[in-house]
Amino acid sequence: MSDRISLTIDGRQIEAEPGQTILEAAEEAGVYIPRLCWMKGLSAFGSCRVCTVRVNGRPQSACTQPAAPGMVVENDTQELRELRRSLIDMLFIEGNHFCMFCEKSGDCELQALAYRLGITAPQYPFMFPQRELDATHPEIFVDRNRCILCGRCVRASQELDGKHVFGFVGRGAGKKVAVNAESGLGGTDAAGDDEAVAACPTGSLLKKRVGFAVPVGQRRFDHQPIGSEIEQAQSEE
Amino acid sequence: MGATREEVVKVICQDYGNDRSRLLDIARDVREQLGCVDSPAVDCIAEVLSIPRVEIESLVSFYSFLYSEPQGQVQIRICNDVPDMMKGADRIASELEEELGIQVGETTPDGKFSLEYASCIGLSDQAPSALVNDLMVPRLGAGTARRGVQILKERGELKELDKLLIRDYGDGNNAHDLVRSACSNNIRKAGEVILAEMRRGAGLEKALAMSPVEVIREIKTSRLRGRGGAGFPTGMKWEFTRAADGDRRYLVCNADEGEPGTFKDRVILTERPDLLFEGMTIGGYAIGAEDGLVYLRAEYAYLREFLEHALAKRRELGLLGENVCGKEGFHFDIRIQMGAGAYICGEETALISSCEGLRGDPKNRPPFPAQHGYLGKPTSVNNVETLCCVARILQRGSGWFSAIGSPGSTGTKLLSISGDCMRPGVYEVPFGIRLSEVFAMCDAQDPMAAQVGGPSGKMVGEADFDRTICFDDLATGGSLMVFGRDRDVLEIASQFMQFFVHESCGYCTPCRVGNVLLKERLDKILGGHGQPTDLEYLQRLGESIKMASRCGLGQTSPNPVLSTLESFRSAYEERIRDADDVEESGFDLQSALSTAQTLTGRKSVHFED
Numbered sequence: 001m002s003d004r005i006s007l008t009i010d011g012r013q014i015e016a017e018p019g020q021t022i023l024e025a026a027e028e029a030g031v032y033i034p035r036l037c038w039m040k041g042l043s044a045f046g047s048c049r050v051c052t053v054r055v056n057g058r059p060q061s062a063c064t065q066p067a068a069p070g071m072v073v074e075n076d077t078q079e080l081r082e083l084r085r086s087l088i089d090m091l092f093i094e095g096n097h098f099c100m101f102c103e104k105s106g107d108c109e110l111q112a113l114a115y116r117l118g119i120t121a122p123q124y125p126f127m128f129p130q131r132e133l134d135a136t137h138p139e140i141f142v143d144r145n146r147c148i149l150c151g152r153c154v155r156a157s158q159e160l161d162g163k164h165v166f167g168f169v170g171r172g173a174g175k176k177v178a179v180n181a182e183s184g185l186g187g188t189d190a191a192g193d194d195e196a197v198a199a200c201p202t203g204s205l206l207k208k209r210v211g212f213a214v215p216v217g218q219r220r221f222d223h224q225p226i227g228s229e230i231e232q233a234q235s236e237e
Numbered sequence: 238m239g240a241t242r243e244e245v246v247k248v249i250c251q252d253y254g255n256d257r258s259r260l261l262d263i264a265r266d267v268r269e270q271l272g273c274v275d276s277p278a279v280d281c282i283a284e285v286l287s288i289p290r291v292e293i294e295s296l297v298s299f300y301s302f303l304y305s306e307p308q309g310q311v312q313i314r315i316c317n318d319v320p321d322m323m324k325g326a327d328r329i330a331s332e333l334e335e336e337l338g339i340q341v342g343e344t345t346p347d348g349k350f351s352l353e354y355a356s357c358i359g360l361s362d363q364a365p366s367a368l369v370n371d372l373m374v375p376r377l378g379a380g381t382a383r384r385g386v387q388i389l390k391e392r393g394e395l396k397e398l399d400k401l402l403i404r405d406y407g408d409g410n411n412a413h414d415l416v417r418s419a420c421s422n423n424i425r426k427a428g429e430v431i432l433a434e435m436r437r438g439a440g441l442e443k444a445l446a447m448s449p450v451e452v453i454r455e456i457k458t459s460r461l462r463g464r465g466g467a468g469f470p471t472g473m474k475w476e477f478t479r480a481a482d483g484d485r486r487y488l489v490c491n492a493d494e495g496e497p498g499t500f501k502d503r504v505i506l507t508e509r510p511d512l513l514f515e516g517m518t519i520g521g522y523a524i525g526a527e528d529g530l531v532y533l534r535a536e537y538a539y540l541r542e543f544l545e546h547a548l549a550k551r552r553e554l555g556l557l558g559e560n561v562c563g564k565e566g567f568h569f570d571i572r573i574q575m576g577a578g579a580y581i582c583g584e585e586t587a588l589i590s591s592c593e594g595l596r597g598d599p600k601n602r603p604p605f606p607a608q609h610g611y612l613g614k615p616t617s618v619n620n621v622e623t624l625c626c627v628a629r630i631l632q633r634g635s636g637w638f639s640a641i642g643s644p645g646s647t648g649t650k651l652l653s654i655s656g657d658c659m660r661p662g663v664y665e666v667p668f669g670i671r672l673s674e675v676f677a678m679c680d681a682q683d684p685m686a687a688q689v690g691g692p693s694g695k696m697v698g699e700a701d702f703d704r705t706i707c708f709d710d711l712a713t714g715g716s717l718m719v720f721g722r723d724r725d726v727l728e729i730a731s732q733f734m735q736f737f738v739h740e741s742c743g744y745c746t747p748c749r750v751g752n753v754l755l756k757e758r759l760d761k762i763l764g765g766h767g768q769p770t771d772l773e774y775l776q777r778l779g780e781s782i783k784m785a786s787r788c789g790l791g792q793t794s795p796n797p798v799l800s801t802l803e804s805f806r807s808a809y810e811e812r813i814r815d816a817d818d819v820e821e822s823g824f825d826l827q828s829a830l831s832t833a834q835t836l837t838g839r840k841s842v843h844f845e846d
Contacts, residue, residue, distance in 0.1 A: 049746050064603075090750035125754075168295055173738065178295070
């Protein structure tokens with residue numbers, strides 16, 4: 001434990017182990033840094049940019065930046081809260097997210113972050129893109145309208161399931177998630193219990209026939225904001 | 238009959254040792270031999286390489302020069318960068334659309350011709366221009382494009398296009414047997430560093446007489462900074478790479494010159510390939526690499542054979558290969574890695590991804606390429622011009638070099654000048670030169686603005702004409718576009734934004750989504766629907782994209798908007814003041830109704846213009 005790293009987040013001193021990222025160190029210290037594409041157990045991706053913090057004044061994604069001695073990290077500032085709202089807004093208007101009809105409502109990290117950041121309506125105009133659905137698989141469906149291109153399914157399939165069910169195709173605004181079969185998800189070796197399906201932060205990958213098994217009102221984010229579990233874990237210690 | 242698809246793919250994969258990291262080369266060859274990388278071809282590659290098919294689709298769909306659907310035998314790409322549009326690229330496009338009976342983006346029913354736009358192909362000083370398969374066709378005058386197509390239509394066999402389309406070869410090595418290009422070098426001013434004559438081996442011999450550490454010290458003493466635009470000290474980059482742990486190291490030359498308005502690397506590659514290869518060999522010696530890669534942009538494929546020939550010559554002379562120049566134990570060779578049409582691959586980590594046979598997505602940093610680069614090994618990525626400077630520094634000494642230019646920016650810089658001036662072309666100038674001096678040099682009469690550093694750089698106006706070109710003032714990778722008084726800066730900014738929207742890799746949210754929004758709002762103002770609050774919106778959105786983006790592309794992509802807001806604010810304000818109704822939201826009812834009108838086959842009676 002001798003080589004523990006000491007750094008500050010929003011003026012508070014915290015400690016990190018060598019190799020830990022800012023996000024991981026913060027989490028251990030009970031400081032929640034909002035994130036979407038990051039997921040425990042998966043390699044860091046750095047695509048959503050929601051975890052952007054200022055490190056010694058420079059913007060960095062907390063999920064990819066290793067903690068280093070003496071770092072001064074800004075996290076919960078007006079500027080960064082606004083930046084994150086802007087990013088979340090972009091993800092909303094880029095796709096077709098209709099929370100009121102979505103099976104994932106209350107369990108959705110995008111929705112939960114919007115609530116936490118106080119978004120009532122996006123500041124940017126909706127794009128209303130035309131996106132494809134894929135219901136070819138007997139147990140899982142893909143609704144790209146709700147996809148935020150976080151790559152959690154891509155990584156989880158490779159890193160946790162030992163498969164290659166998903167991948168990205170296209171570039172720029174035309175980028176989308178594809179599956180490893182021309183005929184659709186049904187042609188792949190995906191299974192309903194794959195970690196890749198559970199990894200989806202939104203309602204883009206869902207198991208069929210269990211959409212409302214947990215009733216609205218009893219879902220993860222129905223009673224407390226996303227990130228509370230991290231903040232509470234610390235205060236209970 | 239001919240070989241089956243399976244056989245063709247198998248042979249191609251074998252040519253690359255069935256190595257997954259050569260997937261970009263494999264896909265390029267499949268596209269060349271089979272016309273496209275369609276779904277069955279994807280399955281074949283997946284089978285031979287034992288990799289998931291989605292990885293191949295992922296790669297193919299990323300690059301502009303790879304296709305999953307058949308294209309015309311003759312593929313015409315009209316360059317639509319800003320200088321080309323200023324010289325009438327859109328007129329060329331409509332001329333060809335009419336002649337071929339198709340729209341841009343389509344292929345003729347007989348499968349002979351495809352027509353599309355390309356981002357800057359590196360001929361902005363010879364605009365308007367086009368790329369026809371691998372053939373550069375510069376200076377398209379009224380009617381010449383049409384005549385060219387008519388000639389091709391008359392021929393049944395569409396082979397040896399150069400003989401059909403090109404009458405005169407350009408100057409210098411453009412007329413070389415292995416180049417045979419109509420491009421001109423347009424070297425208007427040759428300096429001492431890059432464009433001076435060189436003798437093969439002059440710099441290399443001196444380098445090999447020193448220790449690698451001494452070579453790095455020499456480069457550090459010269460205060461050479463990277464010519465790609467960011468200006469990182471080259472000596473330091475090499476020191477980091479040399480110091481990093483690894484059993485192999487790589488020196489990669491970034492010849493993906495993609496910043497619109499830049500074409501100086503094309504001229505270097507045409508006229509001074511040996512200077513570049515010499516710089517690479519010195520770099521390899523300095524960092525302890527045995528392998529060098531030149532990442533050559535797909536648009537410059539016509540130079541490949543010529544460059545391969547120059548490499549072969551160097552091998553013959555003992556300047557490459559085992560025991561270079563007789564130096565016991567120093568082995569170094571260079572391979573050319575072709576790109577496939579993606580601006581983002583000029584970003585060093587995206588370039589490495591591309592070399593590894595992946596999508597050209599930038600990588601997360603840290604780790605930096607110096608520690609964890611190509612195939613996970615310590616790698617130094619350097620610009621073409623930087624490596625040429627290296628060879629010259631070793632030849633003539635760091636003291637000689639650092640006496641040229643300004644204290645913070647030593648040496649010379651190649652400028653690629655295009656736009657509204659009488660003498661567009663390549664100029665080698667010492668750093669520290671004033672913009673006004675540059676205008677005088679290229680004979681730009683009464684310019685209104687200049688875009689320094691391409692779309693990712695800055696648009697500056699008259700107030701800035703006394704500023705200097707150097708890393709600490711107006712930095713540029715080489716691109717300099719001049720705009721006369723009759724140009725519309727907002728229209729130019731919008732075209733630059735279109736470029737970034739097209740070239741964003743889509744990996745991170747702010748760049749993928751934000752740039753689309755930025756362009757949309759700019760176009761709203763351009764269309765006469767601007768409101769006063771739109772300026773604040775553009776500013777804030779632009780700053781968010783800059784701050785949150787993952788790589789240099791996103792971090793600079795809002796510059797066309799942010800720098801015109803700064804230098805040409807009145808151009809925005811006039812547009813807004815003149816808007817027909819400043820209270821209106823910019824919501825276009827007609828266009829919102831258009832889908833429904835098309836579907837129903839009826840026109841809305843209430844809302845006609």
